[in-house]
Amino acid sequence: MVNMNDVNNLADDVIAGNIGQVEKNILEACKRAGREPEEVMLIAVSKTMPISSLKKAYECGCRHFGENKVQELVEKYEQMPKDIKWHMIGHLQRNKVKYIIDKVYLIHSVDSLKLAEEISKEAVKKNVTAHILIEVNIAEEESKFGTKRDEAAALIESIAKLPSIKVEGLMTVAPYVENSEENRQYFVSLRQLSVDIMKKNNDNVNMNVLSMGMTGDYEVAIDEGATCVRVGTGIFGERHYNS
Numbered sequence: 001m002v003n004m005n006d007v008n009n010l011a012d013d014v015i016a017g018n019i020g021q022v023e024k025n026i027l028e029a030c031k032r033a034g035r036e037p038e039e040v041m042l043i044a045v046s047k048t049m050p051i052s053s054l055k056k057a058y059e060c061g062c063r064h065f066g067e068n069k070v071q072e073l074v075e076k077y078e079q080m081p082k083d084i085k086w087h088m089i090g091h092l093q094r095n096k097v098k099y100i101i102d103k104v105y106l107i108h109s110v111d112s113l114k115l116a117e118e119i120s121k122e123a124v125k126k127n128v129t130a131h132i133l134i135e136v137n138i139a140e141e142e143s144k145f146g147t148k149r150d151e152a153a154a155l156i157e158s159i160a161k162l163p164s165i166k167v168e169g170l171m172t173v174a175p176y177v178e179n180s181e182e183n184r185q186y187f188v189s190l191r192q193l194s195v196d197i198m199k200k201n202n203d204n205v206n207m208n209v210l211s212m213g214m215t216g217d218y219e220v221a222i223d224e225g226a227t228c229v230r231v232g233t234g235i236f237g238e239r240h241y242n243s
């Protein structure tokens with residue numbers, strides 16, 4: 001049997017080199033776009049990767065990690081240093097909110113009022129404030145989670161009334177494309193939506209965070225205003241899933 005820890009374990013120096021390259025690309029994308037590098041947060045998406053790889057990324061300075069499964073996030077949370085900010089970037093089931101509510105820095109994947117209500121309820125119980133993003137299915141792909149673009153504002157208005165929850169911005173997973181330029185339209189569209197929502201001036205609603213851009217398209221996303229890029233493969237290499 002193949003040990004997934006070995007399969008997913010890129011040599012340490014490869015990870016260090018990858019992080020250096022991604023950081024350099026981010027700097028250059030910021031320069032081209034006339035933006036300050038401090039405006040863009042790099043999230044190392046470590047799903048399926050072994051702890052040894054996360055530790056290497058940590059040694060290279062990464063403090064923001066993204067996971068898409070509750071159990072994996074909790075396990076890694078327990079094994080990694082406590083100054084890490086954990087990002088929940090995957091579809092979140094309501095019955096699992098309680099396991100992560102006091103462990104995550106930001107939940108990127110809220111796309112329904114019911115999920116937000118559960119997050120609010122658990123946040124009240126644990127006496128924390130939950131910081132969330134609204135996931136928008138900006139390209140209206142059937143396979144993707146996320147609220148419809150034209151339903152986002154109403155959803156946010158309802159969520160803003162809940163206790164102990166704060167909307168910080170929007171997130172999207174753009175389509176998988178060969179040429180990242182094809183996704184520019186979607187990044188523009190998400191940014192425009194965040195500007196429109198900001199104008200409504202709802203209490204408890206910020207539109208400071210735009211989480212968009214992955215390994216294949218983060219430079220274009222930065223060009224269009226991303227404040228959070230989620231990079232997995234570009235740091236840790238290809239993922240090999242247990243199945």
Ligand SMILES: *Cc1c(COP(=O)(O)O)cnc(C)c1O
Binds near residue numbers: 230234
């Ligand atoms: C896996 C994942 C990523 C990272 O994807 P890469 O293409 O490997 O960079 C980013 N965002 C979400 C929501 C993901 O699930």
